[in-house]
Amino acid sequence: MRLEVGQRASRTRKVSAEDIELFARASGDTNPIHLDESYAATTQFKHRIAHGMLTASFISAVLASDLPGPGGIYLGQDLKFKAPVFIGDEITTTVEVIKYREDRRIATCQTTCTNQDGKVVIEGEAVILAPPGE
Secondary structure, eight states, rough: EEEEEOOEEEEEOEEEHHHHHHHHHHHHHOOHHOOHHHHTTSSTTOOOOOOOOOHHHHHHHHHHHHOOOOOOOOEHHHHHHOOOOOOTEEEEEEEEEEEEETTTEEEEEEEEOTTTTTTEEEEEEEEEEEOOTO
């Protein structure tokens, strides 16, 4: 795939309690806001929320699978966490190439995660090295 400014890719995924529990186990982040409904009920969110980095990992899935796809290398990511993600939310992750330096195969991509209501939950920019042959 040849990268060009304006190219986009998206994926949608529903966040489950199991996703959150597995992420907590893998990351070691056992904050009760993610795992304990009784605790979460006492917070501003009123319910358990997904780890911000779990949701951010959906960006990696788009980059690795779709744009630029297999062989691309993640060089950096800036993130802004804009809203909580709850169990059952459907998150659409969109990556768009906003700059591409062909001589170095380095792309800068706008990264956005939105929920089923169209609310932005994460936004940022990723820098990736496109696979050889781009």
